[in-house]
Amino acid sequence: MDFEKRIKDLLDARKDKQEYRQLSLQSYPIDLTSNDYLGLSKSAWIKNKVSESYQKSFQRNGATGSRLLSGNSQYIESLEAKIADFHHGESSLIFNSGFDANLGLISTICRGENDVIIYDELVHASIHQGIKLSGVTGVLFQHNNVADLEMILKQNAHANCFVVIESFYSMDGDKAPLKDIVALKQKYQFELIVDEAHALGIFGQQGRGLCNEAGIESDCLARIYTFGKAMGTHGAAIVGSKILTEYLINFCKPFIYSTALSSHNLWSVEHSYKFILKNDIQLVKLNNIIEYFKYIFEHQKWVELIGVGPVFGLKIGDAKSTREMAKRLNEHGFDIRPIVYPTVARGSERLRICLHSYNTKDEIDMLFKVLKEMHL
Numbered sequence: 001m002d003f004e005k006r007i008k009d010l011l012d013a014r015k016d017k018q019e020y021r022q023l024s025l026q027s028y029p030i031d032l033t034s035n036d037y038l039g040l041s042k043s044a045w046i047k048n049k050v051s052e053s054y055q056k057s058f059q060r061n062g063a064t065g066s067r068l069l070s071g072n073s074q075y076i077e078s079l080e081a082k083i084a085d086f087h088h089g090e091s092s093l094i095f096n097s098g099f100d101a102n103l104g105l106i107s108t109i110c111r112g113e114n115d116v117i118i119y120d121e122l123v124h125a126s127i128h129q130g131i132k133l134s135g136v137t138g139v140l141f142q143h144n145n146v147a148d149l150e151m152i153l154k155q156n157a158h159a160n161c162f163v164v165i166e167s168f169y170s171m172d173g174d175k176a177p178l179k180d181i182v183a184l185k186q187k188y189q190f191e192l193i194v195d196e197a198h199a200l201g202i203f204g205q206q207g208r209g210l211c212n213e214a215g216i217e218s219d220c221l222a223r224i225y226t227f228g229k230a231m232g233t234h235g236a237a238i239v240g241s242k243i244l245t246e247y248l249i250n251f252c253k254p255f256i257y258s259t260a261l262s263s264h265n266l267w268s269v270e271h272s273y274k275f276i277l278k279n280d281i282q283l284v285k286l287n288n289i290i291e292y293f294k295y296i297f298e299h300q301k302w303v304e305l306i307g308v309g310p311v312f313g314l315k316i317g318d319a320k321s322t323r324e325m326a327k328r329l330n331e332h333g334f335d336i337r338p339i340v341y342p343t344v345a346r347g348s349e350r351l352r353i354c355l356h357s358y359n360t361k362d363e364i365d366m367l368f369k370v371l372k373e374m375h376l
């Protein structure tokens, strides 16, 4: 086998379709791309608190092992208890990333021949990988379409159904109809798993997420909260029952066979939670800029805008023009990335705009002007 030729052909095919990806060190001053919605990754308060923790309780740089070996600590267990408490769950288990958490959870809980995973067509790649790894049949339903979901539940009435959704979809920038989905439990039996990656810190009481906002926290088998978005740090937690945590500790491979997060990482998670508990100033700023963005962009006939904020999409529809437009916006100082297949479906390529507490009205005005000049 000529392996190099095989992978070169695949890369060339991507280039031909304008779908080639590459890492870049280029940065632009106006951030409309990162997931740091509240600016917490740069918070001086969190930085100082983490430094204080370092001074007071430093023991080791790395965790030195997985949680089941040398990587466990009283600190991580007490943090898990606080996270569970904050999210009104019985228990929580920390994972090294949201990707690990989704992949691990879904591939571990769905195992039997009679299991079916029913998922929204727009769920994150980590959920798709979890489904693949589980070996269980996956059936997709149309994005946020409760009637479609109901039809699939009806067709699978004799199976053990697991419904997997996100509460806020980070590409279309819209919310799941959580209450309507939970209402289906009155007619059909299923377990609900909700990925709250992009809702933590932004929605619900003190940023508790959309399950909190909708009052459906206790209706979920598991909720996934990731720390790499609005919390400005890294890692994730699965919130659920005590027995679910016990089961994951015993069976979930990405949890069992991976070095635990470092103390530094855990301190930043703890202080980010403390920040959002005490402080809503960043959220107020974010909501103000979202309102301003909507005021400027909504009802404009020349642009197809999707999303409710903090994520919006400007639909362009093909990879080549999306890339070209992103490039021109970059030249004006906007950090905006083109979102193309396979991240989104072909034909729905878009410019993705993430707003932050630190974006200004002047930046939004300038974006509007530049886009209009490009005859979008």
Ligand SMILES: Cc1ncc(COP(=O)(O)O)c(C=O)c1O
Pocket: 097, 098, 099, 100, 102, 124, 126, 166, 170, 195, 197, 198, 226, 227, 228, 235, 236
């Ligand atoms: C909905 C969703 N779930 C999970 C993840 C993965 O989280 P992490 O970046 O912590 O691996 C992401 C990241 O983009 C996401 O958008």
